[in-house]
Amino acid sequence: MNATDRTPADLLRSALAADPGRPLVTFYDDATGERVELSVATFANWVAKTANLLQGDLGAEPGDRLSLLLPAHWQSAVWLLACDSVGVVASVGGHPGDADLVVSGPDTLERALECDGERVALALRPLGGRFPQPPAGFADYAVEVPGQGDRFAPFVPVEADGPALIVGGEELSHAALVARAREDAAKLGIGEGSRVLTGLGYDTWEGLSAGLYAALAAGASVVLCRNLDRLSADALAQRVESERVTLTV
Template structure:
């Protein structure tokens, strides 16, 4: 656990320096059979490219609010860390706040929430959430297709101004956290769950609450561990769920 990192992006930098080859995020979609595993290095590369897209083509600035109308997914995790790197406040989808997109400066949407995302008057980005990060067969009107825009972005990210640990970084379920507060809570959650470097945990929670975000990304990252995201695990039988946990060596 890195004691000096003050932002989620700094936690990722520390993980990259410590062991770039170890797994960080593994994602299962039990509706399609997809399994994706990203090492720290691969995940960090996606984050750098996405942060460059945010800062460059989308002209996002520190303090902007970005609505994330996405489920718990490996690409959502990438966007959360890219927002941290660029100093943008991530606002994950909240079922209790139907106007989340209208109040945001930018919006990132999955295929099921495009109508809601159109309430945003700023830049709109759409993710197909298809296996292997594939493009939309036909790009949605009024949206950038993430899978088209991100591959050509740079593999290293340099913010125009360093992210401020005391600036808002996350707004979720009616609560707002600075980057430093987010990291402190993630560290506390990691300790309460007895997560340590190398720990591997499984989460079935969504990303629309702090509990889901912590279990599914921030606490494992703070601990130097990894997470297996299984949002559709309840579609498996009890024996299949046990096998998944055994195969993935999760606590």
């Protein structure tokens, strides 16, 4: 990664320029048996499409607050980077009534209705599938995102010192987020080419860092596991071996 990268979106651009074909996020859901692997290029394409949806169709602007009601999931990671690309503040688990728009999984739709702004729902089905019946009052992400552009340019440049993320009651700027991610990577021994397996949720900084930001800052990749507690010790050991995991968090 480049020393001049000051936002997570910068880190993603550098990763794309360095090696677009390498894995970035490998996602498992041990409740459904789903496995998805996204290269840097594929992940960046999803981020671009989502950022275009956010900026264009949803009319989001830098400084707007987005309540992100999603579990640890590859699509959650996409939304976090899309928010950063636009300059929207991602409030992880934040109160929808205080947000300008909300992005919700299938289990938090009733809570998400408290948002008076734009509402987007994700079914979180395998392969990014749509809802069988779109939830009332929401745009279905899987319906809206495929037609978005594959390249993204913000209408307004994102200021590195502007707010980027709220998690656990703490607000971080883009630059502070990158700095903390780099510190975490050094502390955990995550380096270029590392494979980090984590079962932590995305509701804390520790989970977000281990499951996305630290690896992105270090040129590493993540094996992100949802419902990891359903896996036996033997099955976990097999996954560590098959995925060439170098660090488990």
